[in-house]
Amino acid sequence: MSGTNLVDQLKAKFPDQVTGADLEAIDPWIAVRPEGLVDVCRFLKEDDQLRFDMLSCITCVDYFEPDEKKAAKVPWDPHLEVVYHLWSVPNKVSLVLKVMLPRWKDDTEGELPEVPSVAGVWRTADWHEREVYDLSGVRFTGHPDHKRILCPEDWVGHPLRKDYELPLEYHGIRGR
């Protein structure tokens, strides 16, 4: 199935949820609204033809330029992108889903943006979402075990945010 077909099919099935697509990219991607993510994912997994039964990877990309001079030149507004790389074992095809999020919920700094968890669709998402929460600071609503996975549980901040600052001290260990 070609990318255009899939986008049309998704748009027909979820008219309000598909917000954009780039089929010319190296890995063509489709963007969906956070509210519709779980339904779209369940459809992609359970549809008889598509059968995207494996979730390869979840990544969060922080689009934010901390340097004010450079920030004036960047072509995007600050935001987060959560990228889902899907794979179909029977069809041997991949697909990229994206969800665009604000950097902070309600623009309140420190309040993590929210996206529904897909751990109920693919169990891979359980650990991957924990990692994204841990390192990039995104809250996955409905996640069965929402806590840090790589950093210690009492770590402060989310290191893969572009404005992250290394703590000066952690349990008596000096940073920087």
Add this chain to the structure above:
Amino acid sequence: MATVEDPRIVEFDVRTDEMLINMGPQHPSTHGVLRLVLRTDGEIVSETTPHIGYLHRCAEKIGENLTPRQWVPYTDRMDYLAGMNMNLGWALAVEKLMNLQLPEKAKHLRVIIAEMGRIASHLVGMGTYGLDLGSFSPFLYAFREREKILDLFEETCGARLTYSYLTPGGATADLPAGWLAKCEAFLDGLLPVIDECHALLTNNAIFVRRTAGIGVLPPEMAIDYGCTGPVLRGSGVDQDLRRDGEEWYTHMYDGYAFEVIVEKDGQYPKDHEYPPIPEAAELGDCWHRFYVRMLEVRQAIDLVRQAIDRYSTASGSYGEPIKLSQKLPKGEAYLETEAPRGQMGFYLVSDGSSIPWRVRARSSCFCNLSVTHELCRGVLLADVAAIVGSLDIVMGEIDR
């Protein structure tokens, strides 16, 4: 006054309630710094919780501050038992973003190196697995052979573990003169050792009792948890990215003759003589995961031999590494390769400068390990080591 013979005291002495046992992070059979918290009822484990992160070195954050070639050494330190294969995965992802085509000779060189890396990695996996289950000799034989591969790798790039040999654009140097002959001699010498290892482990009664029917991973569950590599194929799922992956990766193996090592109708590919499957073994158990690795070593030997033939006659060069501060095109690329432990994915986002905006490593062991709590439910305490060992994890890749 109560005496020791009093049955009430004896009863009180034997605790029958559940107990939490901490295994690791410095336990020899957890293969590195994995920590498992086990809830046990006597000898039976009712719940297993893995705790990871002890080897987290912020590799992805570092990648946002270095150019792709500068980051190559960090990929070595992910799966440090298969550094060459990590280099290859990263190199291919960067080349995919740059749309950089390689000369024929460079591709065959990469197949030689990647498959030798697979042999080295599986030898460690197999040897230490025997060690986990109390069998010492196969470990020594496997490491003796692996040492020879490390010697060969040392000749190509000077390093024994952290190679940084395959880089975006090709490799840092051509294979030295006389290397191919040494490599072929090594492969000839490896064949009888594989038979020895089969004799010592594969159909060894004790080994079979410890692994057959233990930790059965159904294929649906394996896919659901994103398990890949020998763990997935050990459950009977027919997927190997060298055949099924993206064109950008599979073209390396175009024209190579190999069959994916997976059980079909109760049989593995019959390209060579292998010891039979014991009756007690069940598809998806520890024994099958081990067997798939053993068969992949044999398969890799064939692949290296084919690659040597092609490399010797191929045109072009071994490739030219890209410049240290090469500007990257704007865009993003994701590529998964079949590393020894599973599908290793690299994702990079570029804003057009020489330093990627975001680097992501999709770890195969991370997903393979996440299924532990399902496999270790209701098993004997001793089987936990057998199950974790059969997943063949490397913590450097899980924690990154």
